[in-house]
Amino acid sequence: MGENNCWEREVLITELTKGKELMLQLQKHFDPMKQDVCQYLAAEILSSYDKAMSLLNGTALSGMMMSKGKEIIHPAPSSSSASQLESPHLLADSSTKSCDRPSKSRKRKTLARRTEYVEARPGEKVPPEDGLSWRKYGQRLVLGEKYPRKYYRCAPCCCGATKVIRRIDTEPLTFEVTYGGSHNCDQENNNQNEQLLLAVQTQVGGTAGELSDFYIREMVSTPNNSSSTGVVFSNSNSVFNMNNSDFIPTPTSSPHPLDNNSLTDFLFFHESSANDFNSPNHILTKLSFDHYLI
DNA sequence: CGCCTTTGACCAGCGC
DNA sequence: GCGCTGGTCAAAGGCG
Numbered sequence: 339m340g341e342n343n344c345w346e347r348e349v350l351i352t353e354l355t356k357g358k359e360l361m362l363q364l365q366k367h368f369d370p371m372k373q374d375v376c377q378y379l380a381a382e383i384l385s386s387y388d389k390a391m392s393l394l395n396g397t398a399l400s401g402m403m404m405s406k407g408k409e410i411i412h413p414a415p416s417s418s419s420a421s422q423l424e425s426p427h428l429l430a431d432s433s434t435k436s437c438d439r440p441s442k443s444r445k446r447k448t449l450a451r452r453t454e455y456v457e458a459r460p461g462e463k464v465p466p467e468d469g470l471s472w473r474k475y476g477q478r479l480v481l482g483e484k485y486p487r488k489y490y491r492c493a494p495c496c497c498g499a500t501k502v503i504r505r506i507d508t509e510p511l512t513f514e515v516t517y518g519g520s521h522n523c524d525q526e527n528n529n530q531n532e533q534l535l536l537a538v539q540t541q542v543g544g545t546a547g548e549l550s551d552f553y554i555r556e557m558v559s560t561p562n563n564s565s566s567t568g569v570v571f572s573n574s575n576s577v578f579n580m581n582n583s584d585f586i587p588t589p590t591s592s593p594h595p596l597d598n599n600s601l602t603d604f605l606f607f608h609e610s611s612a613n614d615f616n617s618p619n620h621i622l623t624k625l626s627f628d629h630y631l632i
Numbered sequence: 633c634g635c636c637t638t639t640g641a642c643c644a645g646c647g648c
Numbered sequence: 649g650c651g652c653t654g655g656t657c658a659a660a661g662g663c664g
Contacts, residue, residue, distance in 0.1 A: 474637060476656060489655070502655085 453516045455506075472501055483507060 472490035479486045485505035492499040500518040 475658095477638070478640095478654070480654065481652085487654085491656095500655090 453514060456513045456515050458511045458513065480504075 471493040473493040474488060474490050476489035477486050478489075483504070484507040488503045490501040490503070502516040502518075504514040504516075506512040506514060
């Protein structure tokens with residue numbers, strides 16, 4: 339009870355803060371030539387305020403996600419996997435991080451779970467990647483459901499994180515994704531990315547104000563290996579790619595496919611163009627758009 | 633040959 | 649207490 343109130347208060351504060359930040363960005367970046375960017379920011383702001391209003395109206399967050407106020411997570415960096423996994427609802431006991439296999443017991447797990455609704459892109463029959471690495475371990479057709487549920491667990495290590503994907507019968511393009519446990523290994527990557535972002539700010543401009551023309555496009559890292567972590571960022575004229583071995587921004591091969599593209603391209607960058615300048619084995623940690631647009 | 637997916641079996645939670 | 653349900657296991661097969 340008390341924990342729920344604390345959690346909802348935290349979500350409320352987070353959503354209101356996020357909305358404020360987005361509003362400031364919308365004001366800062368308003369440009370009639372970038373209507374798609376403005377529309378995206380406006381949608382995010384509305385989403386944040388909807389969540390906050392739901393909480394103020396006494397709607398439990400879980401109910402908000404599960405029932406009429408279905409939360410559709412669009413495949414944009416604003417729905418950063420990193421921030422999602424930091425949800426207190428989801429975090430089990432991160433202090434006891436270990437890579438031991440979870441208990442062999444087949445006892446049904448009663449871990450805190452979090453459900454999201456994800457839309458597939460038009461023409462695709464699979465939900466968009468969430469930036470984390472998963473390995474499928476089971477699939478079963480549940481009674482009364484048209485499509486089978488697919489069960490995944492953490493691939494890079496054995497932190498016990500699981501994910502269940504269910505295709506909605508009535509909305510074939512919508513998937514219900516239920517996360518269980520905590521993806522500790524990716525949290526490590528996220529910490530590395532935070533450090534890398536600070537390094538970028540230090541090297542390129544020093545302060546966020548001086549970096550106002552740059553968009554951090556993507557953090558890039560490889561599984562279980564921090565040595566090849568990198569970051570890609572750009573302004574309206576150039577795309578830079580750097581890694582943590584030198585922290586010196588260097589232009590990527592020109593013309594880069596992302597050059598002169600709008601921010602819409604940035605939002606889906608990780609799936610369409612990432613392989614242009616990274617090893618095929620990389621995984622990409624999607625970042626919060628509103629957080630890293632500096 | 634090793635990794636990944638598939639699939640039937642197992643077993644505990646849950647409702648009646 | 650019993651049966652149903654669904655989450656997980658693990659062997660088998662597929663694929664690169």
